[in-house]
Amino acid sequence: MDGIFVAGRRALKQNDDNRFGSCFRIYRPMILSQDETIALLLSLQVAAVATVCALPPATACAWLLARRRFLGKPLLETALLLPLILPPVVTGYVLLEVFGHRGAIGRVLDALHISIAFRWTGAALAAGVMAFPLLVVALRTAFESVDRKLEQAAATLGANAWRIFFGIALPLSLRGLVAGVALAFARAFGEFGATITFVSSIPGETRTLPIALYELLETPGGESGALRLTWIAVIVALISTLAAALLLRGPRAREVEP
């Protein structure tokens, strides 16, 4: 997977010999510079990976919080809110402390040749951590909106917990699920503070669109580039909202009238 994305970005960096590069040459002066395009593609990749990877643990947490009572539940709820409450820079330093080359987990990952520090995977981790609380809250609300009586009825008919989850809870909470994923993707896409603190700014690797925007704002004369990137971010937000709305159209058509 790494290869596909890296190859895509390398294709952009190559000059005009290949077909992709020559199309790009026409577009480039009209819309975005090469650096800006690389930042956009990197952001899309980072946000997508962050959201997809955050989904299973977030679903598990949301299900637990929605349906189970257990010792330490308030503790879990508080811990999950931390990335929202703490300044993103602090979260970035915590990630650096744990997942950096010298970190407890980072050292193990380095030994296993899994690279997180100063890599796009680190940027995805930062984005995922920051989007996680939003995803859990949205999913939990979605699960809580499912009528427990339906789940109980299924249980009396012999369904086990997995069957109840995939057969009843998940389909009925799809609307909230899609909204939660769209929200998490948006948060992951816009993530800045934790990312630049944890993996710094490395063009093509960790310089996401928000970081590129920040750099342009700080550079004299960079305002026009910053405005271009802002419009691009708005377009991405519009597309993801449209996509979410389209996805939700489907289940509604299949809803059975009571």
Added chain:
Amino acid sequence: MALWLPLAGWTAPLTIFAAASLKPALDDLAAHGALGKPAPRLVYAASSSLARQIEQGAPADVFISADEDWMDDLAKHGEMAAGTRSDLLGNTLVLVAPKTSNVQVDLSQPQTLRRALGMVGRLSIALPQSVPAGRYASQSLHALGLWDSVTGKLAMSRDVRAALELVARGECPLGIVYRSDAISEPRVRVVATFPAASHQPIVYPVAIVRGHDSAASRALLRALKSSKAQVVFRRHGFDTPPR
């Protein structure tokens, strides 16, 4: 609610927007009352960020930049009070490594730099397009013919203190920061010093922000330039301004 405070003799503290590298020295001065009473509010960030904020009307009284370009930029937009600008300090650019590492780098031999960085190591600098420390670093690397050896191996941070932190934590094997930063951080050691001729002179100009020129601001400026303050700055690794 706080409107009665000035009647009770309370004077609003002044605000100094200062380049991030000045934090240890200015905190030291403020803590010992050398900057007057009440101690001024100290706001630290990259000079680029601070200059942008002042341009948008941020309530700073005094601005100390880590390079002349950002002060010139503000002066061009008429943001600084006329006749209040002067050069406060100088600094030196150094290459640092974590204290525990024993890399040797000879700035005239690019391969020593490449070897010190290794396969995965990155050179930690501040953003080279905007942050003064990053600009000086980029100028030096270009001037010494080292840019090609490190391009693609840079890790760029929002300001010089963040770049220093990456080296101090051992996350980056090398970094380019000011000598004052290296002195303030016990977890790093200086590996090499960049010749002053390899970058534009490092000057920290200070000036009063337009609309904030008052007896108190001028007194603060005098306090910053006093010989007592200069002794403290020297102790923290700053130089007298060049020229």
